[in-house]
Amino acid sequence: MFGRSRRVLEILRTMRRYGLGELFGDNAPTWLVGKPKQFDEPVEVRLRLALESLGPVFIKFGQTLSTRRDLLPDGMAEELSKLQDDVPPFEGAEARSLIEAAYGHELERFFAEFEEQPMAAASIAQVHAARLHPAEGEAQGASVVVKVLRPDVHERVARDISVLYTLARMAARFHPEAERLRPVEIVAEYDRIIHDELNLMREGANASQLGRNWYGSDLIVHPTIYFDYSTESVLVMERMEGVPIDDVDTLKAAGVDFKVLAERGVEIFFKQVFRDNFFHADMHPGNIFVQTDNPERPRYVGLDFGIVGTLTAEDQRYLAENFLAFFNQDYRRIAELHVESGWMPADTSIEDFEGAIRTVSEPIMNKPLAEISFGLFLVRLFKIARRYRYQVQPQLVLLQKTVLNVEGLGRDLYPQLDLWATAKPILEDWMRRRADPRIAAERIRQQLPQLIDGLPDLVSTVARRARAGEAPGAHQLEAALTEITYELRSARRAMRWTLVGTGLVVVSAAELAYPPLPVWMAIITGLAGVASWAKAWRGTPRPAPK
Numbered sequence: 001m002f003g004r005s006r007r008v009l010e011i012l013r014t015m016r017r018y019g020l021g022e023l024f025g026d027n028a029p030t031w032l033v034g035k036p037k038q039f040d041e042p043v044e045v046r047l048r049l050a051l052e053s054l055g056p057v058f059i060k061f062g063q064t065l066s067t068r069r070d071l072l073p074d075g076m077a078e079e080l081s082k083l084q085d086d087v088p089p090f091e092g093a094e095a096r097s098l099i100e101a102a103y104g105h106e107l108e109r110f111f112a113e114f115e116e117q118p119m120a121a122a123s124i125a126q127v128h129a130a131r132l133h134p135a136e137g138e139a140q141g142a143s144v145v146v147k148v149l150r151p152d153v154h155e156r157v158a159r160d161i162s163v164l165y166t167l168a169r170m171a172a173r174f175h176p177e178a179e180r181l182r183p184v185e186i187v188a189e190y191d192r193i194i195h196d197e198l199n200l201m202r203e204g205a206n207a208s209q210l211g212r213n214w215y216g217s218d219l220i221v222h223p224t225i226y227f228d229y230s231t232e233s234v235l236v237m238e239r240m241e242g243v244p245i246d247d248v249d250t251l252k253a254a255g256v257d258f259k260v261l262a263e264r265g266v267e268i269f270f271k272q273v274f275r276d277n278f279f280h281a282d283m284h285p286g287n288i289f290v291q292t293d294n295p296e297r298p299r300y301v302g303l304d305f306g307i308v309g310t311l312t313a314e315d316q317r318y319l320a321e322n323f324l325a326f327f328n329q330d331y332r333r334i335a336e337l338h339v340e341s342g343w344m345p346a347d348t349s350i351e352d353f354e355g356a357i358r359t360v361s362e363p364i365m366n367k368p369l370a371e372i373s374f375g376l377f378l379v380r381l382f383k384i385a386r387r388y389r390y391q392v393q394p395q396l397v398l399l400q401k402t403v404l405n406v407e408g409l410g411r412d413l414y415p416q417l418d419l420w421a422t423a424k425p426i427l428e429d430w431m432r433r434r435a436d437p438r439i440a441a442e443r444i445r446q447q448l449p450q451l452i453d454g455l456p457d458l459v460s461t462v463a464r465r466a467r468a469g470e471a472p473g474a475h476q477l478e479a480a481l482t483e484i485t486y487e488l489r490s491a492r493r494a495m496r497w498t499l500v501g502t503g504l505v506v507v508s509a510a511e512l513a514y515p516p517l518p519v520w521m522a523i524i525t526g527l528a529g530v531a532s533w534a535k536a537w538r539g540t541p542r543p544a545p546k
Helices: 002-017 020-024 043-054 056-065 076-080 092-103 153-174 183-197 200-213 248-253 258-276 313-327 331-340 350-365 374-386 394-413 419-435 437-469 474-512 519-538
Strands: 111-114 125-132 143-149 234-238 288-291 299-302
Touching (some): 002 020, 002 043, 002 153, 043 056, 043 076, 056 076, 092 125, 092 234, 111 143, 143 200, 153 183, 200 234, 200 258, 258 299, 258 394, 258 419, 313 394, 313 419, 350 374, 374 394
Antiparallel strands (some): 111 125, 125 143, 143 234, 288 299
């Protein structure tokens, strides 16, 4: 408790030193933010400097906040995106102790080699090179990377998250736009993200899923995860070779085709989102290598899988249709999609919203296709939607952040990148596949058990509403629906008892075939099976007429 109070005081002093009371407007009391001062730097720069001075948890919070361009003033998101998760490593001997504590054994039992000098360090964990013991018949063991959480990271994160909630509640009380900004919900979203990153088994599972999705692809490769050596605080994975994607000079020297490299990055992202519905949501340059064995068709290497994103089937469809409508300049369809999807209130004026979308889209559309930005379109669209009481969903924020990362990375590699030329065929193919009757039939087949299980309850609900409404024919409708409900429940019950009876009869036959077991046991089991069949045959008693 004392540590948390001291941390709150430290943060309040930092806020005053950097004049962050300006963010609260005129409603905040002087004791909270200090007296107004004149500063040379704008408030967004001061906010970035304050977060950097408060340490890793606040730096990562600022990075997360930078993705909320639908909420932040112009310029602030760009400034916060400059925050770097760059912290000094902790001692290799301490890393060894943490790994041994997680394993409950000496490190040499698991690794033939372990380099105490870390390869890289971040605010949550750091990584070390190692080698596993060779298996039978191997000359040497696999070369691996060992990722270990920083010491006391759970306690420090819990303390700072608690302080962030306190500050968010203050902002909710004093900030003039608290209802729109929803500061407590923003902290809750960050709380979920950072706690997911604290479980390295979750990161391993994410990497494993991505590896299965892209198995055998020449576009991207992912490291094998050694789950037998991994825990929540230690993750062991295959060591991947490649050139960091921001090492442009080395890539040029290897003869890499930058146009192909940029286009392949876009293709990977859109296939992750629309084909797999499982996308790497932290695709900054530090998490991407490039294999240059075939420089004309370079292959990506994905790393660091703590943050991934998924979308609902409806979100996927509406996003794909939004992108296609945008490039077809069908602004009315974009407005309609936002209302149909539930992203916008049902009473939104389609005509007004269409006009607002046209206002922000036309300046973009006047540019050559190679200069049109998906990310900028999403940012502007979310800002316009904000005026119409649109509440951005967390999964869409992750998507927006990833689009901006991928697009920025692609344009850094190849400034003439035509994002639309790469993305449009993927989106159109995905839309065609959704409309394919065979795929639709397969989706229905997969969902049929859930539909059948839920249908009786749905029918009962309809019947109750019909009776309550006393509409013409309501009683006849209720009777018909009740009959359907009875038949469905009866069939389901009969199937259950038939399966039970069959199982018991099979067990009875097995008992008779195995002489050491008494005959009376087989007879009782067989009779129980026959009784179950009889129960299935009798069906479900009909409800009494009302």
